[in-house]
Amino acid sequence: MTPPLVEDVLLAEPRGFCAGVDRAIEIVERALAQFGAPIYVRHEIVHNTYVVNDLKAKGAIFIEDLADVPPGATLIFSAHGVSQEVRQEAERRGFSVFDATCPLVTKVHVEVAKLRREGYEFLMIGHKGHPEVEGTMGQLSDGIYLVEDEADVARVQVQNPAMLAVVTQTTLSVDDAAAILAAIKQRFPNIREPKQQDICYATQNRQDAIKIMAPQVDVVVVVGSPTSSNSNRLRELAERLGTPAYMVDCPEDLQDAWFEGRTRVGLTAGASAPDVLVQQVIARLKAMGAVSVRRMQGVEEHVRFPLPKGLGGTGLDRPLPSERAS
Structure with a gap:
């Protein structure tokens, strides 16, 4: 035998x-129930083939180019977030927009915009081409530089090292990000870090x-x-x-x-x-x-994020005070 x-x-x-994925999928499903098919989604709502195919079967249409969305349609931004350019184009085209960006990604976007107004430049730790990185870097027209590894840190050129902050893609290897951050702090000892780490x-x-x-x-x-x-x-x-x-x-x-x-x-x-x-x-x-x-025994996660206004939510679409599950 x-x-x-x-x-x-x-x-x-x-x-x-996670809470951000749960919320993003619920936004698409509620939009389909409330407004009927089709509902257009910019980029895969989350990076999972089963989820995307399930929502396609229910009437979601996934697009990359807003030119593929008909006038007056309902459009949802994926959990990864979008650039300011995409937001502005959606507004110009008059779509009814619901934002499924994970609130923990939105937190990074808000921090970038706030510190840029104060004169900061940014190093972003992340993977080139990932939609979350494109969305975060796309919050600014300039002054944000991607570093994927320690070699990038060694060669990056910034305008004013005294006014430099760091942000991180939320889904990185914790250990890799820590090693890159250590290299950043060695080269730029006064760099400003987030109050709470960006990795979710x-x-x-x-x-x-x-x-x-x-x-x-x-x-x-x-x-x-x-x-x-x-x-x-x-x-x-x-x-x-x-x-x-x-x-x-x-x-x-x-x-x-x-x-x-x-x-x-x-x-x-x-x-x-x-x-x-x-x-x-x-x-x-x-x-x-x-x-x-x-x-296994492990951490129990109790994080929940509110839905956007217009889909049963309050519109208070912000991260919870404690992002770390207890």
Whole structure:
């Protein structure tokens, strides 16, 4: 009899949807219910194939260019945020706009605008081409410089080092961001940092859970789409800790070869991955022999964000006083 490929599954806590993703998806679903299909969404509402396809089936149309949106249509900005240029174009075209930008990203945008009025320039720690980075850098017409690694820090040129602040993409590797920030502070000792770190509570909590889980298992599986920054960081972190790790968009992506001689599996999900996919992956792992599925102890997240005015919300669309889940 062939021995089972998988015996035990350790389920990370927390995992999956964060408050910003929950809110963004609810905004699209409420808009569809209230105004009817189609509802246009600039960029994928969140970076998850299952979520996007589900909303497409309900009548959402995802676009990149506002020229593809008909006059008078309802338009939703994705959770990643948009530049001032996109906002202004949407206003010129007269769309009915609902903003699903994560309030923790909005907090960064507000900080950038405020400090720029005070004369600050910015270094932004983030990944080139990511929509959140494009949205944050697009809050300004100049004076903000992207640094992706320590080499970028060494060569960046700013106008006035005495008036320099740093902001961070919310979904980065906590450890990578800390290393880049250390290099920034070494070169620019007086740089202004945010009062609270920009990396969001959900990113931090999911990475902390991986640090606890990875040493206890033989292989880590991360449920998340290839475009999801925070999901990719979970996989990279597990590998950095010495545990083989793979990312799957759906249970069909699992490969038997990953589990040969590795019977203890750690399972987590990025902040944009729905629990239905986690359950489907668990079912597939059970079909591969898993008899034990146990949950780690971990941080409980109670963060909730209000909906925009006009969709059942108050319009008080701001981050909660405490962004870190307790």
